[in-house]
Amino acid sequence: MPQHEQPPITAAPRRAVVTGAAGFIGSHLAHALVQAGTTVIGVDRQDPSTDPTAVANLATLRGLPGYHHVTADLLHCAIDPLLIDADAVFHLAGIPGVRPSWGPQFGDYLASNVLATHRVLEACTRISVPRLVVASSSSVYGPTDGGASLEADRPKPASPYAVTKLAEEQLCLAYAERPIGPSVVALRYFTVYGPRQRADMFTHRALQAALTGQPLRLYGDGHQRRDFTYIDDVAAATIAAAVVPTAQGAINVGGGSNASLLDVINIATSLTGRDIQLHQDHARNGDVLLTRADPSRAREVLGWQPRIDLHRGLRAHMQALASQVPDYRRAA
Numbered sequence: 001m002p003q004h005e006q007p008p009i010t011a012a013p014r015r016a017v018v019t020g021a022a023g024f025i026g027s028h029l030a031h032a033l034v035q036a037g038t039t040v041i042g043v044d045r046q047d048p049s050t051d052p053t054a055v056a057n058l059a060t061l062r063g064l065p066g067y068h069h070v071t072a073d074l075l076h077c078a079i080d081p082l083l084i085d086a087d088a089v090f091h092l093a094g095i096p097g098v099r100p101s102w103g104p105q106f107g108d109y110l111a112s113n114v115l116a117t118h119r120v121l122e123a124c125t126r127i128s129v130p131r132l133v134v135a136s137s138s139s140v141y142g143p144t145d146g147g148a149s150l151e152a153d154r155p156k157p158a159s160p161y162a163v164t165k166l167a168e169e170q171l172c173l174a175y176a177e178r179p180i181g182p183s184v185v186a187l188r189y190f191t192v193y194g195p196r197q198r199a200d201m202f203t204h205r206a207l208q209a210a211l212t213g214q215p216l217r218l219y220g221d222g223h224q225r226r227d228f229t230y231i232d233d234v235a236a237a238t239i240a241a242a243v244v245p246t247a248q249g250a251i252n253v254g255g256g257s258n259a260s261l262l263d264v265i266n267i268a269t270s271l272t273g274r275d276i277q278l279h280q281d282h283a284r285n286g287d288v289l290l291t292r293a294d295p296s297r298a299r300e301v302l303g304w305q306p307r308i309d310l311h312r313g314l315r316a317h318m319q320a321l322a323s324q325v326p327d328y329r330r331a332a
């Protein structure tokens with residue numbers, strides 16, 4: 001096995017529920033679990049027979065005998081029957097994205113990220129689910145002094161979205177303190193990229209611009225840095241969080257890339273041989289200048305470290321985008 005690839009996943013739950021399974025990370029996680037032999041119930045409120053994003057995200061899962069999809073809104077549906085016999089619940093459903101959270105959608109953020117999570121926690125407690133893994137976010141740290149963020153650092157969320165993710169994470173950790181609650185691992189994912197990344201995110205847009213020649217809107221000067229994390233690494237860390245018996249609490253999941261947006265633009269340009277036309281725009285409220293994970297806890301507790309570097313990950317991301325659209329294929 002080449003050193004940069006994740007070792008095959010050898011330990012995975014027997015039965016698991018993945019919420020947000022029609023989304024970017026949830027669909028990859030569900031697929032990795034099924035590949036590892038887990039029977040998965042995927043839950044999402046987007047209907048995979050009508051919603052184009054859900055159709056695309058679930059394409060590789062369709063027809064797999066180990067995968068069962070349920071279209072349901074966690075704010076209203078009966079959750080208990082979905083959890084029976086589950087060894088783990090992976091709670092990834094939520095409204096992501098920093099910038100739109102300042103707008104009128106804040107109620108949706110609050111509802112899906114906090115209130116729906118409360119319903120999931122109550123159901124996990126009633127059904128005695130042993131382990132809940134919840135998708136938290138690097139955004140809970142807020143602005144940093146330039147150093148790597150440690151799980152013990154005091155969170156300073158800088159956007160309404162980040163406030164809901166901190167509330168979600170802390171709610172889960174409070175439930176884990178009760179003798180009857182599930183044990184909880186809250187994974188603080190750092191800017192995840194790779195095939196099927198959400199279309200609002202930077203990496204997708206930069207590669208799309210390089211493939212099509214359409215302009216790329218750059219918020220700020222492009223010197224902001226992210227600990228970009230490749231999707232396969234994220235899936236491996238998330239599965240480890242369900243099966244390591246001693247794992248608990250908040251854990252950073254960062255790709256170790258420490259690259260700027262301009263670095264991503266340069267790699268996208270070199271991969272496609274096309275320049276990107278930039279439209280500079282003002283920096284957005286709540287966008288931090290830097291995210292950087294301290295990787296120690298993930299390594300020590302989960303035995304996990306990132307394997308895919310930014311160049312390799314962006315190449316895989318670009319190839320996936322190029323294979324979807326004929327115009328991209330010609331440009332790639």
Ligand code: NAD
Binds near residue numbers: 045
């Ligand atoms: P996504 O939007 O692609 O997936 C989220 C899914 O959750 C969607 O399919 C949506 O329909 C579903 N959902 C939302 N509310 C629901 C509800 N009430 N009931 C049922 N389904 C519901 O987002 P993503 O990028 O895959 O992110 C997944 C999770 O990871 C989110 O919780 C997000 O906050 C977190 N996260 C993502 C990143 C990232 O870089 N993508 C980084 C940190 C944390």
Ligand code: UGA
Binds near residue numbers: 139203205220
């Ligand atoms: C990402 C996810 O979108 C969040 O859901 C997640 O919680 C967060 O990672 C996390 O790490 O926790 P973000 O880092 O803002 O948030 O990732 P992008 O949306 O890809 O934006 C990265 C940077 O690119 C930001 O500075 C943004 O302003 C900039 N950007 C984005 C642009 O300049 N142009 C665009 O078209 C989009």
